[in-house]
Amino acid sequence: MNLEYNITYAAKNTYENEASGALWQFLIIPETNETQELISDDFSNSLQIPVEHSINGYNFKTYRIRPGQSFEIIEFTANFKVVKKIKNIFEQVSQLYSKEEYNQLRSIDFRAENDVFLRFTDLTSLPGKVDFKFDENISLFDNLQNLNAWIKKEFTFKTNVTDIDTDLSHILEIKQGVCQDFTHLFIAIAKKYGIPSRYVSGYLHQGNGYFGDSQMHAWVECCLPESGWIGFDPTNNLIAAENHIKVAHGKDYNDCPPIKGIVFSSGKNETEYNVKVLAQQQQ
Numbered sequence: 001m002n003l004e005y006n007i008t009y010a011a012k013n014t015y016e017n018e019a020s021g022a023l024w025q026f027l028i029i030p031e032t033n034e035t036q037e038l039i040s041d042d043f044s045n046s047l048q049i050p051v052e053h054s055i056n057g058y059n060f061k062t063y064r065i066r067p068g069q070s071f072e073i074i075e076f077t078a079n080f081k082v083v084k085k086i087k088n089i090f091e092q093v094s095q096l097y098s099k100e101e102y103n104q105l106r107s108i109d110f111r112a113e114n115d116v117f118l119r120f121t122d123l124t125s126l127p128g129k130v131d132f133k134f135d136e137n138i139s140l141f142d143n144l145q146n147l148n149a150w151i152k153k154e155f156t157f158k159t160n161v162t163d164i165d166t167d168l169s170h171i172l173e174i175k176q177g178v179c180q181d182f183t184h185l186f187i188a189i190a191k192k193y194g195i196p197s198r199y200v201s202g203y204l205h206q207g208n209g210y211f212g213d214s215q216m217h218a219w220v221e222c223c224l225p226e227s228g229w230i231g232f233d234p235t236n237n238l239i240a241a242e243n244h245i246k247v248a249h250g251k252d253y254n255d256c257p258p259i260k261g262i263v264f265s266s267g268k269n270e271t272e273y274n275v276k277v278l279a280q281q282q283q
Contacts (some may be wrong), residue, residue, distance in 0.1 A: 003081050003242050003279050004039075007203055009078040011259065011272040016267030018070050024261035026063040028216070030202070030245050031080045039081040039249045046075040058255065060248040086242045093141045094226040101140055103193055104225035114196035114223050116251065123252040124188040124199075127169035137149060142225050144232055145239075147189055151182050152237035164253055179218040179235040180253050186220045186234045187252070196223040200231065201256045203245040205277045215273040216258045221249060245277070 008122040009028050032038045043051050043063050052064040059213055067074070094101065104110050111118060132150050134143045143205040168188055169180045190197040195222055204217035219240050231240025238244075248256040263269070 001086050001281060003086060003205075003281060004277045005080075005082045005084060005203075005205065005245055006222070007078075007080040007082065007245065008274075008276045009076075009080075012073070012272045013075075013098075013263075013269060014073050015071075015263070015265045015269045017265055018072050019067075019263050019265035020070050022065070022067050022261060022263040022265075024065045024259060025054070025056075026076070026078070026259050027060060027201070027248050027256055028078055028258050029061045029063070030080055030247055031060060033246065034085075035087055035242075036082055036084045036245060039083055041078065041080050043076070043078045045077075046073070047071060049196070056248070056256075058248060058250055060256070082245055084245060089230065089239050089241055092227055093230055094222050094224065095139055095141055097137065097139050097142075098111065101224070101226050102136060105140065110225055111194070117196040117198045118191055118194070119251065120188070120191060121252045121254070123165075123167065123184045123254065124191065125168065126188045126192060127167070127172065130172065130189060132189055140195065141227065141230070142231075144190065144222055145192075147186060148232045148234050148237050148239075151186060151234035155182060155185075157182075157235060160247075164257070179233075180258065182234040183218040183220050184252060186232065190220070190222055196228075197221070198249045199252045199256065200240070200244075200246055200249045201253075201258065202247040203275065203277050204225045205243040205245070205279050215275055216247070217244070218253070219244060 029041055030038050049065050049067050054062045054064050056062050103210045132147060156176045159178055159271050162181050168185055169187055171177050187197040200219050201216050202222050219231055221229045221231050223229050250256040
């Protein structure tokens with residue numbers, strides 16, 4: 001059985017003073033991979049500016065918009081249809097303790113192959129010690145599940161207390177934040193113990209009461225020597241599965257923001273987002 005998702009992404013930008021031009025890149029298109037398939041996508045804007053298509057540095061599809069006229073307000077709307085396979089992740093992972101897996105984790109070949117996702121960034125660097133400890137008497141997967149649960153237990157989901165540049169020292173101090181903060185913390189701790197980890201942006205079906213951002217959700221993928229890349233959602237203490245629709249990944253948020261660009265305008269501006277994820281079962 002599969003799930004069919006209909007996703008609507010809407011954004012409205014309002015400028016205090018007329019903007020004379022802009023360039024935006026949107027990284028919001030669900031990818032097609034072994035667990036999900038993008039069936040259709042449509043992207044439009046209120047100024048009817050032609051949409052350009054591009055590929056970012058990690059080979060994910062993007063939309064680009066270059067207004068050729070002045071404006072004070074512009075609205076963007078995207079609609080996606082995605083089919084997601086219902087897959088038992090626990091059949092994929094190695095849950096038994098294996099000394100050999102720890103040896104593979106530390107091998108030169110494994111570290112070289114995954115070097116880019118072992119590098120710390122400004123957003124994924126620990127300022128000092130944290131209370132969480134890995135236990136090398138249990139499997140890597142069990143350790144990561146414990147890390148997932150620890151973050152969920154110790155930190156409170158709260159909006160408007162952090163921003164996209166908030167570092168982990170502040171998160172550890174206030175013990176509050178949103179999905180991107182908890183994802184950065186998970187990545188930093190996992191990398192400390194040598195586990196390749198990457199930041200994932202996408203959509204979350206919140207119909208089951210899960211916490212997520214009003215724009216895009218974030219979670220982690222970790223590469224385990226005997227299991228491959230496995231997704232963990234520390235915001236909800238979940239294994240990323242059929243409720244998570246992936247868009248892109250990178251080292252941290254800066255590699256895969258939903259929207260980035262430049263606008264030629266002075267004064268204040270305001271952006272409003274609205275994302276809806278609706279699901280229905282396929283027989």
